[in-house]
Amino acid sequence: DQQVKQNSPSLSVQEGRISILNCDYTNSMFDYFLWYKKYPAEGPTFLISISSIKDKNEDGRFTVFLNKSAKHLSLHIVPSQPGDSAVYFCAASRASGGSYIPTFGRGTSLIVHP
């Protein structure tokens, strides 16, 4: 049973427009949420995160929004650039014995057309 869901396997947007990637979770014990970006033949790299006590975090062109009541978060990329084309993974994290163990969604493949 998926605890973290990314229901859109792919998303296609035009350069300069907004990209919105969505993520839903079911476990209310998650207290921290992260987005990772993955290019082909490379490992994922951390992009942006948000604590469950916040509803928004912004870093340059990237903003993550958290709606705890809906158990939903989204990643906004404005403006989108061709270099943003990658697979984006949502991850939700919880503390486990002193470590933080993330649960990943299945990913959304973003394609930004020039």
Place this chain on the structure above:
Amino acid sequence: DVKVTQSSRYLVKRTGEKVFLECVQDMDHENMFWYRQDPGLGLRLIYFSYDVKMKEKGDIPEGYSVSREKKERFSLILESASTNQTSMYLCASSTDSTYEQYFGPGTRLTVT
């Protein structure tokens, strides 16, 4: 910069072979993780370790074992490789004080 390295980028093994995947991190991180990535299934946790000689099962540990004899090194072992273990294997590390993980470049394993 944190660096996580994996011993091979590509590996081809035969069914029944014992396979070792090695991962080394250079930032003194307490926690290390092994994932596999398959199309449409995302990243699935196989095992993790929060200290030397300590290990915990993840979501899909069957057919795998791990070893962590030194803090910087975490090995994934396929005792008898099978074709359904053909996948991309990703190693990651993290500290106890942060949520962020640092990933290696991955090993593409093909079992024939």
